[in-house]
Amino acid sequence: MSHKLPEEIAEQAREYLAKYVVRKDELKPKERINIPSQEMPAQDPIERGKNLKEVTLGFTAEQARLEAMRCLQCVKNTCVADCPVGIDIPGFIKQIADGDFQGAVDIIKQTSLLPSICGRVCPQESQCQEHCKVGAALKDVDKGVAIGRLERFVADWERASGNVKVPNVKPSTGKKVAVVGSGPAGLVVAADVRREGHNVTIFEAFHKMGGVMRYGIPEFRLPNDIIDQEIDTLRKMGVEFQTNFVVGRTRKLTDLINKDGFDAVFVGTGAGLPYFMGIEGENLVGVFSANEYLTRANLMRAFDKDNSNTPIYSSRNVAVLGGGNVAMDAARMALRLGAEKVYVIYRRTENEMPARKEEIEHAKEEGIEFHFLQNAKRIIGDEDGRVIAMECLRYELGEPDSSGRRRPVEVPNSEFKIIVDTVLVSIGNGSNPLISQTTPEMVVNKWGNIIVDETQKSSVEKIYAGGDIVLGAATVILAMGEGRRAAAAINEQLEKELNKNADL
Amino acid sequence: MSKILHKKQLSQDVFLMRLEAPLIAEERKAGQFIILQTDEDLGERIPLTIADADVNEGSITIIFQVVGKSTKDLSQFNEGDNLPVLVGPLGTPTHIENFGTVVCVGGGIGVAPLHPIAQSLKAAGNNVIIIIGARNKELIILEEEMKSIADEFIVCTDDGSYGRKGLVTEPLKEICERENKPEMAIAIGPPIMMKFCSETTRPYKVFTQVSLNTIMVDGTGMCGGCRVNVGGEVKFVCVDGPEFDGHKVDFDNMMSRLKSYKEFEKKKDHACNMEAEIAKKEAVK
Ligand SMILES: Cc1cc2nc3c(=O)[nH]c(=O)nc-3n(C[C@H](O)[C@H](O)[C@H](O)COP(=O)(O)OP(=O)(O)OC[C@H]3O[C@@H](n4cnc5c(N)ncnc54)[C@H](O)[C@@H]3O)c2cc1C
Ligand code: SF4
Ligand code: FES
Numbered sequence: 001m002s003h004k005l006p007e008e009i010a011e012q013a014r015e016y017l018a019k020y021v022v023r024k025d026e027l028k029p030k031e032r033i034n035i036p037s038q039e040m041p042a043q044d045p046i047e048r049g050k051n052l053k054e055v056t057l058g059f060t061a062e063q064a065r066l067e068a069m070r071c072l073q074c075v076k077n078t079c080v081a082d083c084p085v086g087i088d089i090p091g092f093i094k095q096i097a098d099g100d101f102q103g104a105v106d107i108i109k110q111t112s113l114l115p116s117i118c119g120r121v122c123p124q125e126s127q128c129q130e131h132c133k134v135g136a137a138l139k140d141v142d143k144g145v146a147i148g149r150l151e152r153f154v155a156d157w158e159r160a161s162g163n164v165k166v167p168n169v170k171p172s173t174g175k176k177v178a179v180v181g182s183g184p185a186g187l188v189v190a191a192d193v194r195r196e197g198h199n200v201t202i203f204e205a206f207h208k209m210g211g212v213m214r215y216g217i218p219e220f221r222l223p224n225d226i227i228d229q230e231i232d233t234l235r236k237m238g239v240e241f242q243t244n245f246v247v248g249r250t251r252k253l254t255d256l257i258n259k260d261g262f263d264a265v266f267v268g269t270g271a272g273l274p275y276f277m278g279i280e281g282e283n284l285v286g287v288f289s290a291n292e293y294l295t296r297a298n299l300m301r302a303f304d305k306d307n308s309n310t311p312i313y314s315s316r317n318v319a320v321l322g323g324g325n326v327a328m329d330a331a332r333m334a335l336r337l338g339a340e341k342v343y344v345i346y347r348r349t350e351n352e353m354p355a356r357k358e359e360i361e362h363a364k365e366e367g368i369e370f371h372f373l374q375n376a377k378r379i380i381g382d383e384d385g386r387v388i389a390m391e392c393l394r395y396e397l398g399e400p401d402s403s404g405r406r407r408p409v410e411v412p413n414s415e416f417k418i419i420v421d422t423v424l425v426s427i428g429n430g431s432n433p434l435i436s437q438t439t440p441e442m443v444v445n446k447w448g449n450i451i452v453d454e455t456q457k458s459s460v461e462k463i464y465a466g467g468d469i470v471l472g473a474a475t476v477i478l479a480m481g482e483g484r485r486a487a488a489a490i491n492e493q494l495e496k497e498l499n500k501n502a503d504l
Numbered sequence: 505m506s507k508i509l510h511k512k513q514l515s516q517d518v519f520l521m522r523l524e525a526p527l528i529a530e531e532r533k534a535g536q537f538i539i540l541q542t543d544e545d546l547g548e549r550i551p552l553t554i555a556d557a558d559v560n561e562g563s564i565t566i567i568f569q570v571v572g573k574s575t576k577d578l579s580q581f582n583e584g585d586n587l588p589v590l591v592g593p594l595g596t597p598t599h600i601e602n603f604g605t606v607v608c609v610g611g612g613i614g615v616a617p618l619h620p621i622a623q624s625l626k627a628a629g630n631n632v633i634i635i636i637g638a639r640n641k642e643l644i645i646l647e648e649e650m651k652s653i654a655d656e657f658i659v660c661t662d663d664g665s666y667g668r669k670g671l672v673t674e675p676l677k678e679i680c681e682r683e684n685k686p687e688m689a690i691a692i693g694p695p696i697m698m699k700f701c702s703e704t705t706r707p708y709k710v711f712t713q714v715s716l717n718t719i720m721v722d723g724t725g726m727c728g729g730c731r732v733n734v735g736g737e738v739k740f741v742c743v744d745g746p747e748f749d750g751h752k753v754d755f756d757n758m759m760s761r762l763k764s765y766k767e768f769e770k771k772k773d774h775a776c777n778m779e780a781e782i783a784k785k786e787a788v789k
Contacts, residue, residue, distance in 0.1 A: 205724050207544055207589045244591040246724055250527050274728040276738055283733055283757050285764045292727035300721070301546055309548035309574045311765035385760030433725050433743055437596075 003365060006041035006057055013038065013062040020069055024097060029072050033134055037143045038067040040358070045365040049335050052219045052303055055362055056120075061101075064153040068096035070134055071145045078131035079147060084481045087111045089128060089147055096150055104154040112151075113188050114480065116159060116226050119152025121217060121325075122477050125357045142357070159229060166236045170197035175494045178203060178262040180247045180435075183211025185268035185467030185479040185486075187230060190239045192487030198263075198494055199238075203245040208299060211270055212468075213476065215299035216291065218329050220336070221359070248438035257462055263497065264490045267450060267458070267465040268483065271473045272432030276425055277321065281379030286313060286387030290322070290330035290426035297333050315422035317341045319390055321376055322426035323353040328360065330424040331368050342368045343418065347375045347395055347408045373397070373408060377415060379423055389417050429473045447472065456486035464490060506540075506590040509563055511583050514645045517570045518613060519579050520555075526562030528554070528592045534620040535598030535715065535747055538564065539723045541589035542581065548574040551720045553617030553746075554593060555646075564592075567616035567645065594723045595746045598713075602629040604687040607679050607710075609672050609701050610636045611693020615646050617715055618692045619653075625690075626653045633686065634658070635675050637693075641666035672697065673704045680708035688713065691750060695759050702750030714750035716741050719764060732758050 020027065020035060041057040042048070048055050059067065071093040079089045088107050095104035108115045122128075128147045129135060135144025158164055175198040179186045182204040194200045208214050210227040235241070247253055247269075256262045274289035276282050293312070296302040300310035318334040320327050323346035331342045344363070346353060349372045353360060364370065373395040380389040394414035397406040431448035443451045443459035449472055450465040452458050458465050466482030468474055510522040528538060532554050541547030556565035570576050581587065598621050606625050610618040615636050626632045634654040638644045639662045651657045658675045659667030668675065672693075679686060689712040691701035698714040705712045718730040718741045725743035732739055735752035739745065 205591065206722065207541065207591075244589055245527075246591060246594065249593055250531060250591070252531075270726075272725045273740065273743075274726075276728070276731075278738075283731065283738070283754075283761065285760055289728035292721055292729040295721050295727055300548070304546070308546045309543070309577070310546075311548075313764065314767070384763075385757065437743070 003042065003045050004039060009039055009041050010060045010062065012036075013060060013066055017062045017066050020066065024069055027069065032070050032072055033137050035066055035070045037070065037138075038063045038146060038149070040146075040149055042362070045362075045367070048220065049366045052336060054223050055220050056358075058156055059149055059153045061153075061157075064096050064101075064150055065099060067146050067150060068093045071097070072133055074133050078133070079128040079145075082131055083128045084477045085111050085484065087128075087151075092154070093145065093147070093150060096154060101154050101157045104150075105158045108151060108154065112477075112480070113191050114184065114230055114476075115151050116155035117184070117213060117222065117230070118477055118480070119148050119150075119155055120222050120226075121213075121356075121475075122148055123356050123475065124148035127477070159226075164229065164233060166233055167191065167195055169195055169237050172199070173197045173494065173498055175199065175263045175498070176201070176261060177490060177494075178247075178256045178260075178265045179268065180253070180265065181205075181211060181268040181270055181467070181469075182209040182231075182241075183268055183270050183467055183479060184213065184476045185270075185483040186211065186266065187234065188480045188483030189266045189268065189464075189466070189487045189490070190234055191237065192484060193266075193490055194234070194237050194239050196491045196494070198491075199240070201240040201242055201262075202234075203242045203247050205244070205246045206299065207243050209241060209243065211268075215295045216326065216329065218294065218298055218333050220332065221329065246434065248434040253435055253439045253463065254441070254460070263462065264493055265463045266456075266483075266486050266490065267435055267463065267469060268467040268479070269432045269435055269469045271429035271468040272434075273430035274425065275428045275430060277376060277427060279376060279378050281381055281387070281390075282425075284379055284381040284387050285385050286315075286381075286421055287379060287423045287425065288313065290320070290326045290424050291429070293330055293424050294326075294333060297337065303333075303337065312337060313422055315339045317418075317420040318343070318422040318424060319376070319418065319420045320344045320424045320426060322346065322428075323348065323355060324426065324428075325355045325359060327424075327426040328355045328363050330426050332359075332363055332366060334422070334424065335366055335368060339422070343371055343420070344368060345371050345374050345376060345392065347373065348405070349373060349397065352405055375408075375410075376423070380417070387421050387423055388419070390420050390423060391415055391417050429468075431472065432469055435469070454485075455489035455492075456482055457489060462493070506587045508581055508583050508585050508587065509561070511581070514567065515642050518567065518643070518645060519570070520565060520567045521581075522558075522561075522563045522565050523587065523590060524562060525564045525590060525592075528590075529557040529559050529562050529564050532557050532564065532593035533597035534600065534624040535617075536593035536595045537617075537723075537746060538566065538590060538592030539594060539720065540566075540578070540587055540591075542574065542577040542587065544588040547577070547589065549589075549721055549723070550574050550578065551594075551717065551723060551742075553715070553717075555616040555619055557620075567613060569613045591723070594742055596744065598624065598747055600624045600628050605631040605633065605684070607633040607635065607676065607686045607689045609676055609689065609691040609693070609697075610634070610650070611672055611691075611697035612638050612643060613645070614691075614693030614697070614715075615644075615650065618690065619646055619649055621690060621692075622650065622653050631655050633679060635660065635672050635679075637661065637672035637697075639663065671700070673700050676701055676704050680705055680710050686710055689750075690714075695755055695762065698750060698753075699755035699759075702753070702755075706751055712750040713747050714753060715746045716748060716753070716758065717746065718758060719762065732761075 132144030
């Protein structure tokens with residue numbers, strides 16, 4: 001896809017909108033399908049490779065309304081069924097088409113708390129948008145209604161309007177709930193529990209709130225001020241924050257209940273322990289987990305080389321191993337930190353890449369080279385133990401495995417070398433070990449993920465869990481969904497306790 | 505946020521600080537560390553072992569050496585100032601029991617983390633031999649504190665300006681050669697010193713525990729920056745350590761990894777020398 005100037009996109013949308021808006025309620029399905037699908041305006045690909053500013057600029061109001069008019073308002077809406085939190089998608093889209101943006105936000109917020117975030121980071125092409133009837137009719141998922149971009153548009157509109165509504169909080173019940181971890185799961189629990197009038201304290205190990213959204217996902221994809229705003233809303237609701245607090249170490253998990261008087265605890269500590277490949281040369285200087293690299297650049301501000309005390313490796317040629325969102329973020333961050341060449345090395349083909357499609361496309365536009373059906377065999381260092389090259393192997397697709405994906409198999413004697421000075425490993429994460437290490441009574445599976453029942457309750461009384469610590473590395477929206485369920489169960493537990501006290 | 509209750513300069517580059525941290529003081533055990541930052545936005549995460557704690561006062565003691573920009577920034581904090589970021593206690597505590605005779609070897613600033621461990625070992629009933637060493641007399645720290653714990657106490661300096669002249673590995677070797685050799689050794693200090701202590705005890709099969717101070721970011725097992733090779737396996741110092749079997753640690757790899765950012769450090773040092781020069785000129789004006 002070639003880059004179109006934002007002004008050009010906006011101008012076209014104005015023209016089309018003028019044409020369709022007069023009969024917006026009478027349009028036939030055929031006509032709706034034929035409204036051109038709106039392209040996301042973006043920063044110039046070369047320019048943006050040098051800055052951390054958000055890549056995508058967001059729809060204009062005209063674009064949003066046009067895109068919304070493409071929706072057929074299906075009765076059997078497959079999009080809603082594929083949304084992990086069941087947002088009333090045709091409902092909010094209708095409001096946008098009518099120009100009632102506040103109405104749209106209100107509908108979304110009934111089910112999703114963080115629309116400006118989800119609109120940006122959800123893998124829509126494999127969720128709501130995957131089975132959109134418009135996309136199906138045009139035989140192209142990308143041409144389905146751009147649900148995520150519309151969601152983002154109205155959420156941004158609300159923020160820009162300056163009157164984001166702070167949810168109502170019921171009178172205090174005197175109950176106390178601890179939330180461990182400030183990722184999307186934890187934030188959602190905090191909001192839902194606080195609304196019922198219970199006191200909530202979020203404990204976060206890092207010095208800043210937001211979890212992966214803060215330290216992992218870069219600003220060029222999810223600006224920090226969006227997270228700040230969400231945290232601020234929680235603060236206005238009366239949620240308390242304890243940063244620099246590692247539950248399990250600073251305080252035992254069960255002590256929060258036994259000593260500090262919390263009535264329930266939610267554990268949303270996220271993924272941990274990055275996997276390495278177990279190949280020769282993996283501990284050489286210049287090999288980093290994508291997590292470390294991104295945390296330095298994002299949370300520790302190493303991108304700001306002149307001012308941050310946290311160093312980041314200076315690289316010319318970077319190989320990124322993996323094909324997920326994390327790999328895309330690491331590759332694009334390396335580029336922004338000044339690398340001349342960035343290669344993404346992936347064992348399978350583009351079709352199997354788990355990353356969001358938009359990120360892959362953006363990465364390509366920015367000049368990142370994709371090497372499919374290849375994998376690292378060993379990393380080669382110089383006499384000081386610094387990376388100078390990597391030996392790779394070629395793969396081909398063989399028989400499908402249990403997940404239905406064709407398994408990549410090594411091509412014998414296909415070794416070849418590439419010159420790199422930095423290797424960013426992004427092949428997944430294990431679970432965060434701290435809670436299970438320090439809470440022996442908590443039942444976890446063999447990967448260290450906390451085992452919960454259908455209400456997110458763990459094996460320990462009054463302790464709930466959700467998000468990546470339960471699911472393994474998953475997504476923001478799944479973490480939020482689990483948070484919602486846990487909050488409902490916590491509210492129910494507390495309500496029962498309150499009623500019991502009232503009966504006495 | 506944590507208030508600096510007390511600050512003392514122990515030698516030219518070495519400082520002691522007592523920090524207000526009631527929860528950490530209550531939970532910490534020997535062998536654990538904290539991470540701090542001197543600036544919430546732009547500071548680096550500095551891991552430091554907890555040298556001591558006072559539950560009544562709700563404080564912990566850290567001892568650090570100025571080695572780069574970040575530790576220099578830290579040394580410029582004074583009593584009454586607040587450190588914006590302090591988190592801990594991190595890492596797995598030292599396993600303490602009555603082993604019999606334990607020889608504790610501390611090199612330079614490594615004496616600070618060794619102190620609480622030696623204390624706990626003594627309290628558990630061990631016969632504690634302590635060897636401390638430094639480049640010169642100036643750099644010997646916590647001598648009195650260590651002496652008061654030790655059943656046998658040896659000080660060495662590289663240049664002979666105090667105590668025995670020579671490296672700590674020499675008395676360590678002699679002790680291993682004794683008829684009733686120690687059950688265990690603990691060595692904490694610069695990586696090269698821990699490496700040679702481990703090499704010294706290896707032929708005598710004296711189990712030797714070392715405490716590694718690698719580069720760290722989160723300190724909770726999320727980033728993998730602290731990884732080391734121990735007996736052919738990748739271990740994360742912040743959650744699996746910081747203590748490991750010195751006979752299994754790949755020190756050479758660890759030392760090269762510690763130099764990952766040497767160019768960056770040089771640049772920053774250069775920058776702060778320049779700042780100092782500018783400040784001097786300003787002062788003259
Ligand atoms: C680089 C990157 C890019 C990604 N891109 C996408 C994307 O585009 N779309 C998408 O949907 N998903 C994406 N993901 C995945 C998504 O971010 C996670 O699935 C989601 O954040 C999980 O949320 P969570 O609430 O479970 O935990 P997290 O967001 O991991 O937050 C957990 C928090 O708990 C804190 N914590 C851990 N242990 C303790 C403790 N003992 N005490 C106190 N606090 C503790 C951590 O410091 C952290 O802040 C990405 C992940 C990464 C790493
Ligand atoms: S499937 Fe597509 S066209 Fe149908 S309601 Fe959902 S967004 Fe609209
Ligand atoms: S410091 Fe990040 S995993 Fe140990």
